[in-house]
Amino acid sequence: DIVVLPGTKIDGNLVYRSATELILDKDVKLGGQLIREPMPASPSGGFFSPLQSVVVQLWLFAAALVVGAIFFWLFPQVGQQAVAHLTTSFWKCLLVGFFILALSPMVCLLAAISLVGLPFSLLVMMALGMLMYLSKLVVAVSIGRLGLLGRWNARFVWTFFLGLLFLYIGTSAGVVGIIVWFLIVCAGTGSLVLTLCGRKLPAVLTQSNLPGGSI
Numbered sequence: 001d002i003v004v005l006p007g008t009k010i011d012g013n014l015v016y017r018s019a020t021e022l023i024l025d026k027d028v029k030l031g032g033q034l035i036r037e038p039m040p041a042s043p044s045g046g047f048f049s050p051l052q053s054v055v056v057q058l059w060l061f062a063a064a065l066v067v068g069a070i071f072f073w074l075f076p077q078v079g080q081q082a083v084a085h086l087t088t089s090f091w092k093c094l095l096v097g098f099f100i101l102a103l104s105p106m107v108c109l110l111a112a113i114s115l116v117g118l119p120f121s122l123l124v125m126m127a128l129g130m131l132m133y134l135s136k137l138v139v140a141v142s143i144g145r146l147g148l149l150g151r152w153n154a155r156f157v158w159t160f161f162l163g164l165l166f167l168y169i170g171t172s173a174g175v176v177g178i179i180v181w182f183l184i185v186c187a188g189t190g191s192l193v194l195t196l197c198g199r200k201l202p203a204v205l206t207q208s209n210l211p212g213g214s215i
Contacts, residue, residue, distance in 0.1 A: 135188020
């Protein structure tokens with residue numbers, strides 16, 4: 001803020017920069033013009049802004065690698081079945097995931113205002129958040145298989161790494177990336193829900209060389 005006290009006398013122009021317009025008191029004597037110049041550009045748009053974005057994406061990528069390795073090592077059967085559902089019934093997984101993401105906020109709202117209460121609503125939100133995060137890990141394995149031309153005997157670490165890399169590159173493409181991210185979350189969430197609630201697929205469809213054993 002710029003404050004010009006009453007009784008101030010300025011012989012020339014008064015040039016200033018401010019987010020708000022300066023209004024002079026009637027007792028201020030200004031011999032020239034009151035000129036407002038534009039604010040300088042924010043330094044956040046400089047060189048370090050893209051660099052910081054890259055660092056954040058690399059950190060998220062590394063975290064997803066660690067979480068994915070732990071998940072597929074602890075729950076290999078769930079991971080194999082989810083990948084198999086996604087491979088054999090992609091559109092079904094996409095539709096199921098879309099309905100889950102669309103109905104979950106309504107379920108949380110109704111639970112919060114009903115007798116069930118806020119704890120159940122928070123539990124549903126936590127479960128949905130976990131499914132949404134794990135969904136990209138399942139989709140990453142499927143994308144990795146496509147990148148390796150469907151080689152079932154490829155090492156899991158390379159399949160997962162390649163798929164996750166393609167996934168992060170695809171979701172960072174502006175508006176298109178948001179659409180890709182939404183489709184990935186829907187498909188992956190649907191495959192996990194079908195795995196937890198549906199029938200078990202034949203073993204021949206789930207041989208993906210995941211850590212923690214094989215079917």
